[in-house]
Amino acid sequence: MQAREFLMIPGPTPVPDRVLEAVARHPIGHRTPEFSKMLRGAVDDLKWLGETAKDPFVITSSGTGAMEAAIANTVNSGDRVLSLIVGVFGERWAKISEAYGAKVERVISEAGQPIDLVLLADKLKKDKDKQIKVVTVTHNETSTGVINDLQAITKLVREHGALLVVDAVTSFGAVHLPIDKWEVDVLVTGSQKALMLPPGLAIIFFSDRAVRVSENCKTPRFYFDLRKYKKSLEQDTTPATPNVSLVAGLRESLLMMREDGTEKIFARHLRLKEALRSGVKALGLKLFVADEHASPTITAILPPDGISVADIRKGLKEEFRILVADGQEDLKGKIFRIGHMGYVFERDILMTLAALESVLRKLGHEVTPGKAVEAASTAFAVR
């Protein structure tokens, strides 16, 4: 017998039993009033969560599918796209845009750093004849654990006039993100993050401005053609057969979020982040991202000198069945990442810190036992 694998990775994340039970129910027919009611309920609750008056579209795909939908519906071949890149997922926007024939200019921050707002303001100011049609941004960069100042970015892009396309896959539902107030044009997220579901559904919010752009967009598309989703959603349905099981799960997870309220949910994520960071510091480890740009959902940590990321991950997985993530691409082996989004609580942070301490001590890292948990507990008490 083994403990269940515990997901402290940046997705998939832990799924509540209530949601698993909803997903496990026998699928219902998707062209029925019952399904329409369920979909409508989920859509309405997503609007509540994103503080927007516009219906989002629910797509049966990975989050990457919704990213493609964002580009395929707004970018024409030859359009100039400004991609603000702080990691792997920022680069994905650029790659998708290039796949659709856009001329992409990349503004790349050093790994672990956020988007440089001064540089962005300057880039936009210099584009006097408004050649930049779309700006892509990653709100919360999963590969490094950086959160960008989306409100400030939105303001700059809005002043310029380009369309702002946002990857909020690992922030939506964990971080305050008032879509209408900030005037975000396009925002995508996925089911397997703060929404506490298994992977397989993606969600895309599309402003009136974005809808107008999409109506004139000539890029070839079919499955991700949001005009079809819009038309179908007016009848509370979807163009193709949706993942009815995950829509049932989404309905349930959003009901749970409603019961808690966003204030409580967002505060919990901040509390977990701060406690984890305090604990990690108490273990004598370095954090990859400075406090002021640190993500409330993902924390990247450098291993101590002479101890490998692989050994830390192996120890956590084999001895404690806790999964944490390696770095991606250039950062592989250089950092490890702990996800703390969605159905994650104070006790999970204490457990992870305690297990990490145990693994590090076995690997020869010197640390006073109990310091990490003590630091995290203190942080919980402050918030």
Next chain:
Amino acid sequence: MQAREFLMIPGPTPVPDRVLEAVARHPIGHRTPEFSKMLRGAVDDLKWLGETAKDPFVITSSGTGAMEAAIANTVNSGDRVLSLIVGVFGERWAKISEAYGAKVERVISEAGQPIDLVLLADKLKKDKDKQIKVVTVTHNETSTGVINDLQAITKLVREHGALLVVDAVTSFGAVHLPIDKWEVDVLVTGSQKALMLPPGLAIIFFSDRAVRVSENCKTPRFYFDLRKYKKSLEQDTTPATPNVSLVAGLRESLLMMREDGTEKIFARHLRLKEALRSGVKALGLKLFVADEHASPTITAILPPDGISVADIRKGLKEEFRILVADGQEDLKGKIFRIGHMGYVFERDILMTLAALESVLRKLGHEVTPGKAVEAASTAFAVR
């Protein structure tokens, strides 16, 4: 208390408890050896089921997503595509191809009729300079309940040299379909049909010829770029986060199919079709498709004079909680469709016929009680 909704629609179809239980398990991390092993097992069993040596790709999307993948990876803007259309899903191939800029020629059969092989042979023969690059075909047309002679079509298209792209969404896993022997280039299917899963996964088989075409295809694509799936699958993984829950379910449903063997599964589908048709005839109703072209997975039926499809569906749903489908588009209200694919058995056919008899009698249709069940039972005994 109500009986559980019973799906006699052409998808989603009934899901076995073993599969629901696998889907309900907590998701595991997708970048783990455990997930890779599960995916590899499913892929190997799909190869067994399709009698092919080539790995299919598993995509997190509806079946329509895999249809788009088929076109986006093989059709360039301006290419000539010949679309053989016998219903709504055949037309979908044409629409997707047009969305990607193809010049589509439609060969449309009358509703309820299969593809005209003589006409097809003639079309292909006349294309002496091989302008037709791709031929699209629906193996089993869900909207009418017609099954096409895929072996004969494949032979004709192979002689011509065009690429054959097949929608086997409602035939794969229910009907013998040896991909390599028949030399099918591209074949797509979905999870929520004969594979006995909830919707949300699509599967695409891609021959070596199709792979070569896709490598030179210039059509913009990202999420459905099969070159990425190929590269990832060589490492037993997927390019984006897959629906790990449905892959777990797929693993389980394929194990169940392995236990039964294809011979038994395919024979059951033929037996159910024949029994249902016998029963429907005994009720004095007309079948929409002639016996020789009738689908083993979907049966379309005309309502008796003076009784509406809506009333029949309503009676079945409200009194017996059995769902059957209306006709689609032009056939709405003209036929109703009973799905019998995947996890459907003799007793379900008897139940549906008995309930249909009861509903029809209430609606004033004259029928000798018991005739339909008797006819079906006799048909079971013959096979």
